[in-house]
Structure formats: C-alpha cells, structure tokens
Amino acid sequence: MSFKPSIPKGTRDFGPLAATQRNYIFETIRKVFELRGFRPIETPAMENLSTLTGKYGDEGDKLLFRILNSGNFLAETDKTVVLQGNSQAVASQISEKGLRYDLTVPFARFVVQHQNEIVFPFKRYQIQPVWRADRPQKGRYREFYQCDADIIGSSSLVNEFEMILLIDNVFEKLNIKTHIHINNRKVLFGIAEAFGFGDSFQDFTVAIDKLDKIGSDNVKAELTATGIDSAKADSILELLSFSGGNTEKLSKLETIFTASEIGRRGLDEMQEIFDYITNYSGDAKVIFDLSLARGLNYYTGAIFEVKAADHAIGSVCGGGRYDNLTGIFGLPNVSGVGISFGADRIFDIMEQSNLFPEHIESSAKIMFVNFGQAEQKAALEVIDRLHKEGISAFLYPDTVKMKKQLQYADQLRVEYIAIIGEDELKTNTVSLKNMHTGEQTSCTTEELIGLLK
C-alpha cells in the first residue's frame, strides 16, 4: 500500500524546531502582556454561527469554517432546498457552529456574556488559533495564531500610549526593528469633511487605505470615480504625503480643520498621545501616518499599524480604539483599545534575519551516552541530580554504537556529551565533551553541575 498521509491544504505541521521557535514568540509576547497587567482568557474554537455571521461582511461569512451538526442532521432539513442545490441555504440548516474567524468577535461576545463577572477596565490578552477558508497561498494559511491584547471599559488616552509601549516592548525583546504608524479615524474624517467627502467617508477610507499597494495615481482614479474633482483629489494626496514631523502634521491639519469639529477632536487626541510619547525614553519610532486608514469599521479613534523596518512584509501588528465593539451583542458604548500581533509574519522575519536565540535549537544541554546496564544506572542517577538543578539532560535510550549516539546528539544540537563508561564507573566521574569546542574534561557530578549551570 503506497498510501501517503497528508494534512488539509492551507494547514501546517510544526516540527520540533519550528514549534520551539513559535513558542519562543508566544512566550515573549505573553510575558510582556503579563508584565503590563494584562490577563489571559480563552474562548472555545467553536462559536455558535449566530455569534459569527454578519460580523465580517459577506466575504467573511463565506470564509467561515462550518461544523456539520452531529447525529442525524438531515432529519430536520428541508429536502426541497437540497434539491434546488442552494448550498448556502442548506448549510444554515445542517450546521449551527463554526470555527472562530478572529479573536475580536469572540472577545466582544465574552465581554457581553460575562459582563457581571468582569472587573472593568478589563485588560485581557488572548493567544489562540483562528481559522479562515481562504484560498491558501504563500504566507496565507487556513489556520493561524493571533495574539491580541485589549483594554476595554476605559476611554483614557493613556491606554493608547500603553499599547504603543507594549508594541515597543514586544519588538525590542524579539530584536525586530519596527516603525509604529499611527493615525486617527477622527482625523481621517476631518480630512474627508474638509474636502467634501463627509458623506462618503467609507469610500474615502477604502481608497486611501490602498495608497501603499496601488500607488497615488490609482488612488486618485478611485477618488475621482466617486465624483470628486481632480484638483481636490490632488490636494488630498498632497496632504496625505506631507513629509513633515508629527508636530508639523498636527499644525498643518489644524489650519485645515477649522470647520470640522470631529477632525479637531481627533487632533486633540493625537496631541495628547504624542505628549505621552515625547516624555518616554524608549526606542519606539512613532510615525503620524495620514494615509493609514485600516478598513475595519469598528475603529473610532487612534489606529495603529506596525511595520518591520528592514522587511517589506506588510504589517506585523495592528489595532485601534473602538467605542462600540460590544454593541453587536447588546452592550453598547463600551470604549476600548486593542492590538493584534501576527505571529506568522513575525516568525518569517525572525527566521529570515536569524533572530532566534541559538540555545532554543538544542534539545537539551547534555546527553549521556548509553554503554549498558551498569553504566545506565550511574548515568540515570547523575541525570536525576541535573534535573533537580533545572538542567535539561537525557540518556540515549539504546545501547548502540557510540558513533551513532554521537551523531544523534549532534543532530539534536545537544551542547554537551557525557560519558560514563567502565573507567568513569570506577573513579565515580563523568567524561564531558563540549560539542561546540570539542574540548574534553573529566569531572565529578558536583563539578558537572557547577559547569553546566
């Protein structure tokens, strides 16, 4: 039988090295979250379809993975619908649950469902996989992790600053140079209003959101297609590409927003956030990026997007302020700010630039060669002592040729090899070999512990 097992397209197996590297990313992010007082929650992989559908637009609904009802699911199906061949109508009759599409909607659902137990302002983080029935392609998977943090139940702008610090901390610890792009939906609305786009704000943001991808000529074409005249479109594009510093941008916009109250409120918000940043000693490069729009409609204030400085890989983190995220589930007007780290892109950058610490490649600090029953027993005793000291160690399980055992240790990138053979048994010592330098020594168990610690 030449049957070769496989996994569904768009999904991945992670072997020991990749899984360890991914855990390193998750743990680094988790530690920063916890250092700043965020606490974990977990929600089920499956949500009721009533929770998921209608939240991601028609396109999003199509990308939901649906779970077939258990048991005799056909019993209550309208057979005529089946015969008509309407898959969508049938799907809603035979499936009630779906896999979560992101962590934002489950978070909103969680907050509403548990509103009486939650202590607000609620600082939560969540690191879990999500699933999308997207067409798989390079860098796009059907199962991938999101790492989200939110502060909900507080409208203080110090939370926006908190998020900037958090982002800065995470990427500093991961050793990835980034720029944090920040804009504000109110400022964008101000620009739209100033140029007569107040009524078609959605079209406006959709168009300028593409500036990076399709270039200014094409964005201009999209803007004029909505009815605006060519000169105005040019003025907008000129404004969006204004190359001054953050303070100069604020000043310039102030002269434009004389008639836009919302725009001016946006500027006040940005001013306060930049005041916090000025006082901060960190490395964060925060860029007031007027062309940043982020399509998601639930954002109402500051929006963030983080780009790796030396990689043309798109955004590695994004987020923003929302004022009514939980409204979809019946709890209106709860303001919050959230960000989401994209673990897959972070992984790609770290792999390309060799940013993972070397030690995570090794299976253990030390492997003991196996020479047979008597030697095994002595080795197991030493290993037990090493484990008590928190030093990772293991015995090769089989008594096979030394060459094979050393090759194994090499493949697993073990740092040291220990030998307890006949001679060492007599003298109660361990012969040690450093796999990097080739250096060899002989030592007692106590000396070994001292050396490895």
Add this chain to the structure above:
Amino acid sequence: MSFKPSIPKGTRDFGPLAATQRNYIFETIRKVFELRGFRPIETPAMENLSTLTGKYGDEGDKLLFRILNSGNFLAETDKTVVLQGNSQAVASQISEKGLRYDLTVPFARFVVQHQNEIVFPFKRYQIQPVWRADRPQKGRYREFYQCDADIIGSSSLVNEFEMILLIDNVFEKLNIKTHIHINNRKVLFGIAEAFGFGDSFQDFTVAIDKLDKIGSDNVKAELTATGIDSAKADSILELLSFSGGNTEKLSKLETIFTASEIGRRGLDEMQEIFDYITNYSGDAKVIFDLSLARGLNYYTGAIFEVKAADHAIGSVCGGGRYDNLTGIFGLPNVSGVGISFGADRIFDIMEQSNLFPEHIESSAKIMFVNFGQAEQKAALEVIDRLHKEGISAFLYPDTVKMKKQLQYADQLRVEYIAIIGEDELKTNTVSLKNMHTGEQTSCTTEELIGLLK
C-alpha cells in the same frame, strides 16, 4: 433587544483566573517535558477525515466533528442519497475534514509523513486541544486539552522508566500525590492463556478493565458469560486481587506462566522496569496492578495509569508501550511508549485542594493610582523602570475617585498600591501600601525596585 450571547454546549470560556491556572498546569508540564529532552510539535486542528475515521471504532467515528466543505458543497452531492435521509452517507459527501479527536492519531500521521526529517528515537511532546461530539456532562467537555509525550523509535525499557520519572516529576511539581499503576499487556495475555482465555483476549481485557467500576461479582458474570467455568473465573479474580508487593506478584505469576511464553516475556519486562525503579530515589509509588487493562488495542507491553491519592476522580494520566502505532499509516513495526496527561482532571483536583500558588491570582505586583496628568507622567516613568526590572506593574488608566481605584486593585488582587500625588511629586518619592498587611511606607524608585524584587 434582549439577546444574550452564548457558546456551544460542552465548550467553555476561561476567564482570567481559570486561564492563568490552566497556563500554570500547561507550563509546569511543558517544563518537565523539556527538562527531559522532549521537544514540541504542533499539528493542525483539522485533519483529513481519511486520517481520522476508522481509528477510534464505530463509536469514535460518530463523535468526530466534521467540517462542512467550503463553497458550493452540494454540487457533487448525490441528491437521491439526501432524499433517502441517510445522514452518514451524505456527511461523507459534503465533508472532507474533521477536528482531531486525540493527539495520538495525528502524532502517528506526523511520524509517517515526516519520517525522513525526524531523528529517531524521537522524543516529542504536544499540548493542544481535541474535540469530541460526546454528550456533555459534568467533567466531560466537547473541547479539552491533552498533554502527550512519546518516545518513538526505541524499544528500550529504560523509556518506560523515563515515563515513570516524568510522571513523578510532573505531579511532584504540581503538588499532587499520586499512585502510578503499571501493568503489562503481555502479562495480561499470560493470565488469559493460563486460564484458557488465549483466544478471547479482547473480551477478557474488556471484562477485567471494569473491575474498578462494576465490582468483582459483575466481572465474574461477564467472564462466565464468555464460556469459562465459575471456578476458573474465581481463580482469575483471586489472582487479580492478590495483595502482595510488586516482587511477590512477579514470583507468583512466574509459577503460573510456565506454559505462556508471552506471559514470561511480560514478566521479564516488568522485572527490568522494577529494577530501574528500585534504584531510583524519587517519591513515585509504583503499583503493579494486575487488574489494569486499558482498552486501547494498540498497547503491546507496559501500560500505565495514574490516580490521585486523595481524590476519587479517575485517572489523571495514562499511557503505554506500542509496537505498531504507525502501521495504520503504512510504517509498520516502530516501537514507542507514550503518556497523556488530562489537564481538566488535574485542574479540578488542584482547585478542590487549593494547590495553585497564590501569586498567580494577582494581575500584577503593583498598581499606580492615577491622580491626573502631571502625576501620571511621573508614575509612567517609575513603571517603565519596574518593567525593565521584570516587575509587573500598571497605572490605573482613568483619573477617578481613589476609593474606586483601590477597590479595583483589591479585586485584581494586586499586591501593592503606589501613590504619586502632589507631595510625592515634590519629594520625588512613591508612597507604597502593602495590600495584604496594610503596611505603608514611602520610598524612592530605587528603594521600590529593591523592595519588590
């Protein structure tokens, strides 16, 4: 609209405390795995149904969660089958993927699929959720985590000992007293053969596996129902309840297994494993339990089951030796030994007995009260210093009444409250309150770091 969001039955949300406690269990297990040279792998939540079906028996197949094919899934469906109302036949036409039911089958699939990249003996661990469409009841969920470790590609019995040590380490670190029950499928076969059950070994193990649950009278009834006479059934039950020590059990069985070669091989294996244990200084209470059968058919040698000493909660960990797990995917005769920890039962025990360390309840070491713009800035600077020292700290984000802020800190079980008000701003100090003792002090930032570290 009085719409109340909910989650699918049998699934759970984990709030901050429960999620932190669960992470504590996972991280404790993970650390022991890694200390002993096990490395992580991850497999996708979705597997092809061809991988999953036929591996868990007919009952298991019914408990698989199936994913509805995306897009126009009805296009290729045979409509007459739909009209016949045969749900199972239709399911296989409209779904190709399912959620994994355990971690064992995906592991076997992984080993076969990646056999050329894997370095054997392969010590892998895997901590991921699994899904079963079981009828939800107390302690039984449709989504739950398994924590598995395997050593595959080595038939050395030192691996069985490794698993015993691993189990002992994990429960010692979690502070749960356990007994490790061990038996051997070859020994069981020896008993079956000795009493004329060699041909119906499966029935024999199924019957004695229930001894704990249904008692000896009912097991006797099941045994005699298969045709054995009453006296023999009594002898078997007497043997299974033989109350001697491990060594006495070995001796007794030796006298019985004169005609069973397989039984004697099982005794040799047990003798070697007990030899290792005798040499070991740990706390593990290892009980040679002749009535332990474990229904799973892929076990061929040692089998393990771990019970919490002070809780009638069933098994918290189980496993065993297999010789042909990967045979189902076309790679026969690869021997290995594996164990699986049940995180949910471990969680229940730790919660009931208050075994979680107290510090994991707190959101952060210290919270800074928010008095307004100038004070905020000073607080943020101190917090930044604390973060650099690895001390968890945060600022209350809103300038609200002190009482409300203190209540918040209390609800989040923060250990210290820091106050930087007008006076502290002038003297460049922090006023500190210990939330446990009520003690108050005033200190500089440096002193604060020293105190909290």
